[in-house]
Amino acid sequence: MFLGQFQHNLDDKGRLMIPARFRELLEGGAFITQGFDKCLMVMTEAYFKQVYERIEAMNLxxxxxxxxxRLILSNAYPIEVDKxxxxxxxxxxxxxxxxxxxELVVAGQGEYFEVWTPATWAEQMALLQDVEANNARFSTLDLSKTNSASS
Structure with a gap:
């Protein structure tokens, strides 16, 4: 899984250093595309295929x-991690x-990771620090123990 947040440089040729722990997850192939909220999304090939299948199943x-x-597919490119x-x-x-x-921020999102400018990421982090909003967000996540193990 892609977890954590890291700051890495985008060089003048458009090459972005990927966190070491993310590189092995991209070895089977990956795609980069425009994300939501003014970021980029980098997905493994397997996850991108799942997203593609969901898009293909939508009513044209x-x-x-x-x-x-159009948002996802016209901006999607296969990528490889260099040496x-x-x-x-x-x-x-x-x-x-x-x-x-x-400098850019690379933020893990489980099945994929996002790439942000530091300023836009700071805006996201400010949203994530809102305690009242987080209480409402977490209330939708059922963290109670399930009874399936005791059945």
């Missing part, structure tokens, strides 16, 4: 489904982030 006559399809642990971020995705080079 639904305008929202078509927009989602020193970098991936190439395509130019249009760097433009989307608004950075030609510099």
């Amino acid at each position: 006559a639904d305008p929202t489904a078509r927009l989602l399809r 020193v642990g970098r991936i190439l971020v395509p130019q249009n995705l760097r433009t989307f982030l608004g950075v030609p080079s510099g």
Whole structure:
């Protein structure tokens, strides 16, 4: 799983250093695409195929489904980790982030990881520090013990 947050550099050629613990998870192939909330998403090939299958199953006559399809698939590129642990971020995705080079935040999300500018990530972190909002968020996550083990 992709877990944790790391700060890494995007060089002038658009290559982003990937955290060492994430690299082995990308060995079977990966894809990068535009994410939600002004970030990029990097998915293993297996997870990207699952997302693709879900998109393919959506009703093409639904305008929202078509927009989602365009958002994810027209911005998706296969990527490989080079010998020193970098991936190439395509130019249009760097433009989307608004950075030609510099520091970025790599944030694990379980099945995938996100790439953020530090300023946009700081905005996300501010949202995540709202105690009252977190109480409401966590109330939707049932953390009670299940009875399935005792049945």
